[in-house]
Structures are given as C-alpha cells and as structure tokens.
Amino acid sequence: MQKFSLKTFLLLGSISVWMFGCNRENVSSTNTGLNQTILLAVGQTSAQLASGASFSIVTSSTSGNVTPAGSNHHPGHCPNDGMGSFLEGTNFLTPTNELIAIVDAESAGDMRGLRMYANGGAKITNYNASGNVVTLTAPSMNKGPEGASFSCGQFPQNDSLLSKIVKTEIDFGGGVTIKHDTITITRAGKIIITRSKSGQARTETITFQNYSVNNNTVEGTKIRTSTFDSSTGNGQSITTVSDGKITFSDGTVATWVSSRERDSQIVLDSVSMKPSSGTIVTTASISVTSSNGEIYSHVTTKAVKEDLSCGREHHWPVSGTIETKYRSNDVVVDFGDGSCSNKTISITINGVTTTKTIGI
Numbered sequence: 001m002q003k004f005s006l007k008t009f010l011l012l013g014s015i016s017v018w019m020f021g022c023n024r025e026n027v028s029s030t031n032t033g034l035n036q037t038i039l040l041a042v043g044q045t046s047a048q049l050a051s052g053a054s055f056s057i058v059t060s061s062t063s064g065n066v067t068p069a070g071s072n073h074h075p076g077h078c079p080n081d082g083m084g085s086f087l088e089g090t091n092f093l094t095p096t097n098e099l100i101a102i103v104d105a106e107s108a109g110d111m112r113g114l115r116m117y118a119n120g121g122a123k124i125t126n127y128n129a130s131g132n133v134v135t136l137t138a139p140s141m142n143k144g145p146e147g148a149s150f151s152c153g154q155f156p157q158n159d160s161l162l163s164k165i166v167k168t169e170i171d172f173g174g175g176v177t178i179k180h181d182t183i184t185i186t187r188a189g190k191i192i193i194t195r196s197k198s199g200q201a202r203t204e205t206i207t208f209q210n211y212s213v214n215n216n217t218v219e220g221t222k223i224r225t226s227t228f229d230s231s232t233g234n235g236q237s238i239t240t241v242s243d244g245k246i247t248f249s250d251g252t253v254a255t256w257v258s259s260r261e262r263d264s265q266i267v268l269d270s271v272s273m274k275p276s277s278g279t280i281v282t283t284a285s286i287s288v289t290s291s292n293g294e295i296y297s298h299v300t301t302k303a304v305k306e307d308l309s310c311g312r313e314h315h316w317p318v319s320g321t322i323e324t325k326y327r328s329n330d331v332v333v334d335f336g337d338g339s340c341s342n343k344t345i346s347i348t349i350n351g352v353t354t355t356k357t358i359g360i
Helices: 036-051 097-107 111-119 156-162
Strands: 123-127 167-171 176-180 183-198 201-213 216-229 234-247 253-268 275-290 293-307 319-326 329-334 344-349 352-357
Touching: 036 097, 036 275, 036 293, 036 319, 036 329, 036 344, 097 111, 097 201, 097 216, 097 234, 097 253, 097 275, 097 293, 111 123, 111 167, 111 183, 216 253
Parallel strands: none
Antiparallel strands: 123 167, 167 183, 176 183, 183 201, 201 216, 216 234, 234 253, 253 275, 275 293, 293 319, 319 329, 329 344, 344 352
8 A cells, every 4th residue: 555655854944834745645544743834725716616716825825825836836845835736727726645536536627737737738529419539628627617617698609609519529548647846636537517508507517537636536427507597697516426426546445425506696797798796606515435434525615705896807716614624634715805906815724823925
C-alpha cells in the first residue's frame, strides 16, 4: 500500500512556515496532521467545487498570488509555496492525489471539466441528433459557465450551442500523461455526456467508462437538470450523483455522494445579450466515505451568492460559507459581507481564523 510521506521540513527566513514535500500520494488514515499550506489549498479548491466560481487566493503576506501551471518558481521551493500546481485551465490546486480524484469526479461534465480535459490531452468529440460532429470550443478561463454546462441564461450563446449537442465523448484512451512542475497526472478511459431536452428543461447525464486519474478509479452516474425562463430571467441547475464510487490508488474504496443546486436570476443587456446584473445562489454538499470513515466532505452552511453586477472581472462570490472536512481537519471559508468591493475572505483552519486576499 502506498503511504503518504513527509519530506524534510523547511524553515523559510524568519517566518515559521512549515511545508510538506511537493510530491504527495493519498493521505493515510494514520497520518492526518496536514499543515496549514496544504489545508489552505484544500480550502481554495473545495470552495470552488462547492460554489462553481473560479478564483485564487494569496498564500501569505510575503508570497504573493499563486502562479499558473508551467510558471517557474524559486529553486528548491514547491510550486505556489507548497499549495501544489493548478489543474489544466482551472484554479483547482493539487496538494494531494486524493483531492485530484475528487476534483475530477466533481467537475466531470462541467465546462471547467471540459477545459481541464481538453488542455490535458483528451480527444473531445461532440455529436448532434443526426450523429454529425459539432464543434464546441470550451470557453477560456473565467469566460464561460462555471460549475455547470448549461448556464441558465448567464451565457446564452453557449447554452444555445449545447442544446444542439446530444452526446459528448471525452476520451483519454489507454492513458495520457501531463506534467505540471513536479506534479504528474495520468488520465485514462472515457467520460460520456448525453443530453436531452423537454420544454425548458435540459438534462445532462454523465457516466464514466473505465475512467481513472493517477490510478484512482471514478465510477457513478451524475445527472444535471437545468431550466431557464427567458421571460423572467430565472434559471435553475440541479446536479445529483448516484452509485458514486472512488477507488483510490492505495486500494481504499469510498462511496461518493454529491448534490448541488444553482439558482440564477439574470438580467441581460439588450444590445450585447450579456448579463448586466443578477445573482447566482448555490448550495452544495459532498461526502467521500470509506469503511474506515469519512475521507472528505464539504457543505455550504450558508448559501454562496455571486453578484453579476460586480462585473466580469469579479470571479468570486460576494457572500456565503463553506465548511470542508478532510480527514481529521476542518477548513471553513467565509466569502464576506456581500459587497462587490470586498476582496478579502476569512479562512478558519482547525479553529484558527486568518484573512486572505481573493481574486487578484
């Protein structure tokens, strides 16, 4: 069985910052004392999974913002001060192998997932009802639906094109490997998305065919139903998982239970047909549990709210609270007071609260 290993602790200057080695496997049940840097990365990634938003945070007062995949970092330092490297085309961080598997499971079928897999070497093919191939370019980062495919009116052009696609195949074949800094990711198998519509409702069914990431196997069926009423601007997207299972690379078998609801109220500009104002409110919960107990969970203890009037450069929620449990550790992210001008969030790690800068 592979064990989670700690490398030599480093003391950085006069600041007592403890960091794990860059390469990490699954965290064993006997080694649950994760450091603050890893848990900060867990908080950033889990908050994005729960909210559907994309953002990054400043790791400390001295380190500055986290850097994109492929960027050079200081020799001898782990990428992003030990937070791990980004997954392709997203702000998801990779502090542990377990979390990579959970991110892949949760984002499969989302637009962020399509960006991640396209940049990760997958062959992505879209078909219409006649069986013809349809070209769909996954939106660039922060310029397309987040946390869902159909955006419930937030991105009408994407929604219109997606409504013509009845099937998407994401194919990694026998295995595709990419490397980010010191992080190596190998994906194999297929993710299949089928789409149907009935009136205003659009249903996406996501399944996995022999799919694995870093030898973590993901199984289950994800169903997302989206509706949008153009006369009122009201939309809703509900996602659930059935028969979810993740078999981790160390042989641990875990059940994966997940649900998310996204309610939108969109006001479109009459000329550009892009949102000028409105809100997106999201609630979510997930649990990944083995016979030895819970490995990972997150839940929105206060619904997460995005304010579209804050502008297209504001990619993070204005309010809401997400509580994440990773092994024996607790991470709580509070997005703040609801104002567009606020660029700080509070993160509480195992009872200790700090304030971080977000979105720059």
